[in-house]
Amino acid sequence: MTDSYKKDNDGKLTKNKRLIVFDGHSYFHRAYNVIIKNNSDLIDKEKNKLVTNLYLDMIDRVLDKIDHDEFIIIFDTNRETLLKKLIYKDYKANRATPSEFQKQCERSIMDNLLQLEYPYYSIEGYEADQIISGICYLAQDKNIVTVIATKDKDLYELLKYADVLIYDKHEYYSKEDAIKKFEVLPEQIGDYLSLVGDTSDNIPGVSKVGHVMASKLITQYNSIENLYANLESVSDKIKCLLEADKDKALLSKQLTDLTPSKELLIAIKSNLLYLN
Numbered sequence: 001m002t003d004s005y006k007k008d009n010d011g012k013l014t015k016n017k018r019l020i021v022f023d024g025h026s027y028f029h030r031a032y033n034v035i036i037k038n039n040s041d042l043i044d045k046e047k048n049k050l051v052t053n054l055y056l057d058m059i060d061r062v063l064d065k066i067d068h069d070e071f072i073i074i075f076d077t078n079r080e081t082l083l084k085k086l087i088y089k090d091y092k093a094n095r096a097t098p099s100e101f102q103k104q105c106e107r108s109i110m111d112n113l114l115q116l117e118y119p120y121y122s123i124e125g126y127e128a129d130q131i132i133s134g135i136c137y138l139a140q141d142k143n144i145v146t147v148i149a150t151k152d153k154d155l156y157e158l159l160k161y162a163d164v165l166i167y168d169k170h171e172y173y174s175k176e177d178a179i180k181k182f183e184v185l186p187e188q189i190g191d192y193l194s195l196v197g198d199t200s201d202n203i204p205g206v207s208k209v210g211h212v213m214a215s216k217l218i219t220q221y222n223s224i225e226n227l228y229a230n231l232e233s234v235s236d237k238i239k240c241l242l243e244a245d246k247d248k249a250l251l252s253k254q255l256t257d258l259t260p261s262k263e264l265l266i267a268i269k270s271n272l273l274y275l276n
Contacts, residue, residue, distance in 0.1 A: 016145050016163065017069040017274075021132050022059060023150035024075040024120060030151070031055040032105060044101050051105045052112055059118070062149050066167065070274055072135070073113065073120040074128045083125045087254050094202045123267050129154055134260035134268045136164050138275040147172075153181070154193070157258055160186040183215035191224045194252040203252045206245040213238070224253045 031054040039047055063071060084091045098106075113120050123131055132148060136158045139146045145163045148155055156178040158164050166173040178186040195214035197205020209217075217238070221227040228246060231239050242249065260268075269276045 016143050018067060018145045018147065019135075019139055019274075020062065020066055020068045020071040020147045020149060020167075021135055022062070022071065022073040023128055023132065023148065023152055023155065024073045024122075025128060026150045026152055027055060027058055027073075028106060028109065031058060032102065044104070048101070048105050048108050052108045055109050056112060056116070062167065065170070066147055068147070071119065072272065073118060074131050074135075075120060075122040076128045077122050077124050077126065081125055082127060084127070084255055088251055090202055091255060092201050094199070121271060123264065126264060129258060130260065130264060131268065133158055133258040134264045135272070135275065136161050137260050138265060138268060138272075139163070142275060144274075154189070154198075154256070154258075156181065157186050157189040183211075184218045188218045188222065190253065190256040190258065191218045191222075191227075193256045194224050194249050197252060198256070201255070203255050204245070204248040205252050206241055206249050208241055224249055 031051050035047055035050045035054060039050060042050070059073070079085075079092055079095070082091065110120070121131070122128070129152065132150075132155060136146050136148070140161050140163055143163070145165070146161070147165050147167050148158065149167045151168050155166060156173070159166065159173070159175045159178045166177075175186055178189065182189055182192055184192045192214050193203065193205070195206050195209045195217065196211060197203050217227055217234070218224075221230060227234075228242065228249070231242060234242070
């Protein structure tokens with residue numbers, strides 16, 4: 001990863017600060033699934049310890065790999081309290097309820113992060129994706145380079161910001177990688193997902209619209225809203241599909257939208273002073 005520079009008031013080049021933002025539950029599920037899969041013969045207490053140790057080791061390896069000035073671990077809050085549930089009550093309804101043991105592992109990790117004085121953060125009602133989006137939005141105004149450590153494809157949208165990179169499995173991913181993966185611009189990924197849907201989050205999308213059709217439509221029309229404003233210019237077959245699921249598409253756009261609200265930005269700035 002190359003250093004990024006800015007000019008100070010005297011016209012001299014200074015290296016930008018670098019912030020690592022961990023998608024906390026993304027790393028939790030990696031550690032948890034590896035330990036549970038390979039240690040079924042152990043008692044819960046031993047598995048819990050292994051999950052915690054692996055989680056912390058994964059965080060430390062990234063911190064050792066990437067030069068940084070600050071880092072923060074972002075967690076989701078209770079799924080049932082998400083503000084998106086007010087928009088669509090079945091949002092993420094297809095996901096299994098965490099087991100009591102899984103909750104114990106999460107609490108153990110939080111306790112250890114607190115003891116190590118590793119900064120972690122969540123906001124009631126918001127997903128980690130939304131908080132990370134708000135951090136990236138604020139960091140750009142502070143000339144901070146943000147590296148998001150995650151495997152979550154939804155966060156590729158944040159590569160629309162010039163000073164944001166995604167780090168996963170020892171590799172950095174940039175705007176060009178997002179375009180290659182989705183065949184749309186990063187800022188259009190939410191619109192793309194509004195068409196294809198997302199089964200992992202129970203986002204409906206438009207029936208029978210797949211990757212190829214969605215990427216072509218969003219590339220041509222730029223957004224869901226503009227696409228629906230120009231339905232007369234698409235083929236009868238596609239028009240029929242879009243008209244049939246218009247409500248689902250527009251609902252999906254609300255669910256995939258990562259634009260941070262003013263309230264969220266205020267909350268982040270009040271807690272992360274380097275973004276204030």
